[in-house]
Amino acid sequence: MITIIDYGLGNLGSMLNMFKKVGAEARISADHELIEKSDKLILSGIGSFDAGMKRLNSLGLTTLLQKLVLEDKVPILGVCLGMQLLGKQSEEGNLQGLGWLNAETIRFKFKDENEDLNIPHMGWNHIEVKQAHPLLNGLEYSNRFYFVHSYHLVCSNQNNILATATYGFRFTSAVIEENIMGVQFHPEKSHKYGRLLLKNFAEVM
Amino acid sequence: MLVPRIIPCLLLRNSGLVKTINFKRARYLGDPINIVKIFNEKEVDELILFDITATVEDRRPPFGILEQIAGEAFMPIGYGGGIRCMDDVKAILSLGIEKVIINTYAVENPPFISDVANFAGSQSTVVSIDVKKNIFGKYDVRTHRGTKGTRLDPVEYAISMENRGAGELILCSINKEGTFKGYDIDIIRRITEAVKIPVVACGGAATLKDFGTAIKQGHASAAGAGSIFVYHGPHKAVLISYPEYSEIKNILKG
Numbered sequence: 011m012i013t014i015i016d017y018g019l020g021n022l023g024s025m026l027n028m029f030k031k032v033g034a035e036a037r038i039s040a041d042h043e044l045i046e047k048s049d050k051l052i053l054s055g056i057g058s059f060d061a062g063m064k065r066l067n068s069l070g071l072t073t074l075l076q077k078l079v080l081e082d083k084v085p086i087l088g089v090c091l092g093m094q095l096l097g098k099q100s101e102e103g104n105l106q107g108l109g110w111l112n113a114e115t116i117r118f119k120f121k122d123e124n125e126d127l128n129i130p131h132m133g134w135n136h137i138e139v140k141q142a143h144p145l146l147n148g149l150e151y152s153n154r155f156y157f158v159h160s161y162h163l164v165c166s167n168q169n170n171i172l173a174t175a176t177y178g179f180r181f182t183s184a185v186i187e188e189n190i191m192g193v194q195f196h197p198e199k200s201h202k203y204g205r206l207l208l209k210n211f212a213e214v215m
Numbered sequence: 216m217l218v219p220r221i222i223p224c225l226l227l228r229n230s231g232l233v234k235t236i237n238f239k240r241a242r243y244l245g246d247p248i249n250i251v252k253i254f255n256e257k258e259v260d261e262l263i264l265f266d267i268t269a270t271v272e273d274r275r276p277p278f279g280i281l282e283q284i285a286g287e288a289f290m291p292i293g294y295g296g297g298i299r300c301m302d303d304v305k306a307i308l309s310l311g312i313e314k315v316i317i318n319t320y321a322v323e324n325p326p327f328i329s330d331v332a333n334f335a336g337s338q339s340t341v342v343s344i345d346v347k348k349n350i351f352g353k354y355d356v357r358t359h360r361g362t363k364g365t366r367l368d369p370v371e372y373a374i375s376m377e378n379r380g381a382g383e384l385i386l387c388s389i390n391k392e393g394t395f396k397g398y399d400i401d402i403i404r405r406i407t408e409a410v411k412i413p414v415v416a417c418g419g420a421a422t423l424k425d426f427g428t429a430i431k432q433g434h435a436s437a438a439g440a441g442s443i444f445v446y447h448g449p450h451k452a453v454l455i456s457y458p459e460y461s462e463i464k465n466i467l468k469g
Contacts, residue, residue, distance in 0.1 A: 021339075023311030027286050056313070057336050128413050128436060130338055130382070133217045134260055154218075154460070156261075156291055158338045177217055199291050199313070201258045 093192030269297025332380025
């Protein structure tokens with residue numbers, strides 16, 4: 011059973027809809043017992059960095075997740091803000107992130123001929139897969155994903171970079187560290203490409 | 216690189232999907248859930264849904280239909296029509312529809328846009344602006360599905376909505392809507408020059424080339440259209456279509 015962690019941010023209904031389509035068992039919950047009993051976790055979210063951490067902290071989820079993810083090695087997929095929360099901190103806020111990745115989140119800044127690019131980066135973009143990984147099986151070449159974000163994660167450890175995308179410059183669009191995965195885009199809103207990614211997560215990981 | 220979005224805009228009336236001309240003469244097209252399923256299979260970039268009678272009939276959004284639609288559509292979806300309180304906003308987001316579109320109530324109660332943005336984030340807060348050009352060439356923002364004038368200048372109004380926290384604007388020309396006469400590039404460009412947030416241009420698209428014009432000349436971030444995706448041929452037979460991804464890339468490149 012996959013639990014989509016309900017910490018009060020974002021559009022979890024569509025994530026559940028996509029897992030239904032994939033044929034995987036999933037539920038939305040913030041209940042500690044149910045989260046502990048899960049095979050896999052989704053940390054999806056839209057909104058600000060501090061709002062996300064504040065909610066995780068106040069629901070007691072930060073401590074619980076540390077144990078499940080770092081000690082029990084439960085696979086977890088962070089989506090959009092959920093991926094940024096995997097890092098240490100963000101330019102967007104003051105709170106500490108989950109800190110599982112040696113990475114931090116910064117705002118898009120464009121120079122010269124790219125100065126006119128809109129923020130947020132909103133729309134469909136291609137990802138360039140940087141290392142073979144079961145999560146991206148079948149998505150190595152042909153893919154497009156829906157993005158909407160104003161900040162992006164910068165990894166200190168290049169081995170954590172699973173995929174990149176280009177908007178003004180090349181930025182990290184997916185990350186990996188053992189059982190910890192993150193994607194900046196929205197697989198639940200990305201047609202067959204997103205469906206395949208979530209199917210990979212549900213079946214292979 | 217980012218490919219600009221091409222977005223079908225679908226109009227709900229009661230439980231059916233309709234298409235209008237200049238916001239009038241609604242013609243029934245079919246069952247919304249079936250039509251959305253077809254658009255989903257065609258892998259459209261995004262969908263925009265408007266319930267065009269919710270505000271006029273003082274009704275809340277049709278949550279039942281929206282829930283069924285969201286369960287069949289695996290792309291970004293925006294919904295507008297009759298949203299006048301935070302409970303409605305929360306209900307729509309929880310269904311799996313991530314963009315909340317406000318039109319009439321943004322004029323009536325502008326601080327509501329900040330409330331929505333604070334709760335849902337700017338990326339989920341979309342203001343739809345319907346504009347009508349009079350015979351002297353002057354534009355007016357109109358509400359209640361185009362039936363009420365406001366004497367608001369569209370450019371100033373667009374800036375004020377950006378300042379309130381809107382993350383995207385949908386700009387529709389009432390004069391062009393459903394006419395197949397091409398977009399009103401003049402007003403699109405005036406708005407896109409005045410704001411930094413993405414603008415979706417709507418009203419008048421007749422050919423795929425028009426999308427390119429709205430994006431390249433109007434500097435719209437996305438092109439919305441209705442008729443071109445639901446009608447086929449000179450007699451306007453109902454046929455759902457959407458260009459191939461490679462076609463879209465070609466139009467926007469050249």
